[in-house]
Amino acid sequence: MRIAFVSFETVHHEDSETNRRLQTILELFRDQGHDIEVFCAQFWEGERSKIQRNGITYHGVSVGLDARASFLVRLPFVLAATKPDVIHVGAVWPKQVFAASWGGTLARAPTVLEWYGDGGIDEGRWPRRAAKWADRIVVPSELVATWVRERGAEIDSIDVVPNPIDCERVRTVEPADPVEVVYARRLDADANLESLFLALAELRTREWQATVVGDGPERATYERLASDLRIDDRLTFAGDCSLEGRLEIYRGAHVFAQTAEHCVFPTEMLWALAAGCVGIVEYHADSSAHELVEGWDRGFRTTSEAELADAIVNAGDLEHREFDDRFEPYDETVVRDRYLTMYRTLQDSGGLL
Missing domain, CATH: 3.40.50.2000 (Glycogen Phosphorylase B;)
Known part of the structure; x- marks a missing residue:
């Protein structure tokens, strides 16, 4: 054709x-x-x-x-x-x-x-x-x-x-070291990473490690916020990574958190969910991310930092996966x-x- x-x-x-x-x-x-x-x-x-x-x-x-x-x-x-x-x-x-x-x-x-x-x-x-x-x-x-x-x-x-997405590519990468939470996006004004950081700060008394994938003009601001909240020792800012590197991180992670305020389609979240992550979405009117987790038993939709923190805790009860065939239609x-x-x-x- x-x-x-x-x-x-x-x-x-x-x-x-x-x-x-x-x-x-x-x-x-x-x-x-x-x-x-x-x-x-x-x-x-x-x-x-x-x-x-x-x-x-x-x-x-x-x-x-x-x-x-x-x-x-x-x-x-x-x-x-x-x-x-x-x-x-x-x-x-x-x-x-x-x-x-x-x-x-x-x-x-x-x-x-x-x-x-x-x-x-x-x-x-x-x-x-x-x-x-x-x-x-x-x-x-x-x-x-x-x-x-x-x-x-x-x-x-x-x-x-x-x-x-390429499901076969997801299956073939080796998982990175395990972390409880991963976030991935360009770190700009719409990233809204502070929501995740505030939720993680509420969980200081629990054991967790988190990785932030991506770079951008607000990275230094978010690094200062992590320090102010005294969670910087448990956070890794991985910067920009290749798709291969991101998939390795996703296969090792347990939860993918999506908090961005604007998103017409959450492509990185989709890669992560296919790689086995539990999905947690903070709802925003100009984001479609919640569409990927509606009606799914490994997905959570939240509207506040407190709900986000609770979702991270509840996600810990779900099994760890390195691939999820639910997303093969993508x-x-x-x-x-x-x-x-x-x-x-x-x-x-x-x-x-």
């Missing part, structure tokens, strides 16, 4: 969650042997209008990120010329959805809109229009599905498809096949589901 991915910006322009999501999906299809073409602003040097990189063809529809108008005007015709079987377009920025949809009309190909929602969703007229231009909308969580419906999308046009092969089924159904139905 020839799949056209449209994103004015890519991971080669900015390493954002939205761009990583699209790159992950297109690489899954590339690895299965599909013909992948990406239509974006040019990010490479020279006058070539397209390049091949790691088995993916990139079309520079415009030169650089300043030529937005040129990108919109040229995109429908460049898309149609490649005769794709399906067009998969990102919602950032919304105007490109219209141009991609027009290209789909010219090419007689259905259009799938990937609406990841990182950074929220604007309430202007263009997001509302984008919600109606695609044949199908894909979001990573029920949280984002709600946001998209609030922008005018029909509930029947939305599919919730999670970020994928494996990358399953997620890829869900997209593929959607594409083929749209083709067979003429873009109508």
